[in-house]
Amino acid sequence: MKKNTIKRIKEAFPHFNERPITENDFWRASKKFKIVVRRLPLEIDGYYERYKGRNYILLSERLTGRKWLHTALHEFCHFLFDVPIGKTNYVLYRKRSDIDRDDPRERWADAFATICLMPFPEIIRLSKEPPPEDQDTLRLCLDRLTVKSHYGI
Ligand SMILES: [Zn+2]
Structure with missing residues (x-):
């Protein structure tokens, strides 16, 4: 992980990989960078677009x-x-189910989101407790460990 990468992230999310990033954090960061966020009836989960210089x-x-x-x-x-x-x-674009695993940008974007939701201190904390029964949380923990082994963060 390059130092500049972390610096860039912290401009948007100062508590990245320290505590979970919340919906409020997301809205605050979107506002800070003047990103327009919309909910639409899409076939895919979502996408990012820059159009005429607007995000x-x-x-x-x-x-x-x-x-x-x-x-x-x-x-x-x-x-x-x-x-x-x-x-x-x-x-x-982000495809609904089969994210393009060969595209490093897609893998990193997924890893980034996983770190946001499950910062490493949270993994340490959870490891001292009985395994989460909720399947989504368990999945998130496993994904987080994969991110740790791939990106070292
Ligand atoms: Zn994507």
């Missing part, structure tokens, strides 16, 4: 709760890292 995060109105937040943060990650400098129009 948009478009999210499926089907999404709720943790899935919504994970997708919103995934798209935010594209805003932070994946727009080629000088481009005023740009789109990055």
